[in-house]
Amino acid sequence: MTYEGPAAAPATATAAGLRADRVTREAGGRLVVDGVSLAPPAGATVGLLGPNGSGKSTLLRILAGVLAPASGVVTLDGRPLSDTGRRTVARRIAVVEQHASTQVELTVRDVVRLGRVPHRRAWSAPSAHDERAVREALERTGLTGRAAQSWHTLSGGERQRVQIARALAQEPRELLLDEPTNHLDI
Template sequence: MREARPDSGLRADRVARRADGRLVVDGVTLCPRTGETIGLLGPNGSGKSTLLRLLAGVLAPSAGVVTLDGRPLPEAGRRAVARRVATVEQHAHTQTELTVRDVVALGRIPHRRAWSPATGADDRAVAAALERTGLTGRAGQSWHTLSGGERQRAQIARALAQEPRELLLDEPTNHLDIQHQLDLLDLIADLPVTTVIALHDLNLAAMYCDRVLVLRDGRTVAEGSPAEVLTPALIEEVYGVRAEVTHEPGHPVIRFVRRAARAASCRPGPRPAPP
């Protein structure tokens, strides 16, 4: 197997983004290794979604640069970036009546000329994406009739139909029950792509991510493996909560300490009865 060049892939170098007079992302560097899954962690407003949009080229950085194989995204061209980098947003909505196959076929747009009909390669890519996400049997069904978990899988299938090498996901497990969260992340973890995924759940990040990058107020607080980064001290510093961290085979497990339990442990015990 040929080694990837040091500048290959999608990279952010000291990127910043200013909005409403403040830095939403402030000097963040992110260099995913080929095939790994990186989790973006941090409280609401820490800059996770903005960083993903910078990586996708949807937003331009106020400072720093995002590159694809060593070329700044504007130089690489929007069409070339769309063929390489796929995104899955938190919520996808459409008023148009589309089947699941129609939605997945949208992923082929970067590979076709305007108004040109689908080719055999397009059909094969859509079929493979449907099969990979377990939606072949739902291909002719209306997208509006799908459950939340199935809609997320359809959006991932659309992204896979692009045949990307990099996949960006913004909190894809939000509003899903536990089973669908695990099913979705099992699917994502097994994909043969480089993945950057924003997550709220620290235990899911510990289970599924090779590395995590923790943001607070737009800045990088820590980066490394989940075992290195997800410590009680960091969790209290970034999230303002106390946690206990144990290390199961393969990944850490976080247990949060209830505020009521913390308060009770600080209360003095009952006074002894007078003699």
């Protein structure tokens, strides 16, 4: 994937938001992300279009800090993502992947509560704000009536809505969605 569009600009020390500057990444010995630069303005919606295997998911993983670029840099508010703590990144960036799975028995509410983990201290109980964020995310995705239901009993589209609710409960400033309508009915 190669992109250098009108919103592209080099990251600077004072640049706000999530930005990529000439990032590259190989997979299986093949260059899949080739010199991509992105600098979307605050509040913008940016879509990545391309055929299967063109590097869209890989680029999103690089932007989320899950994968490191082979070259180039991803910054968050002008600071390299690699120099930013994982908790800080998780408070700012939420990701909804194409597919999610777990062997653990969780309710819909449990999965959505996972979005609050970056905002809590280890072993601490959820705060009133955490519970409000979870409740609002369930409402926004139409899952309030399924909150106590096992995640494993849901259809693929319902599971995708739960993952979107989890990301919304996280209250991120940047939201990275990898085929978010996967399995969803129109």
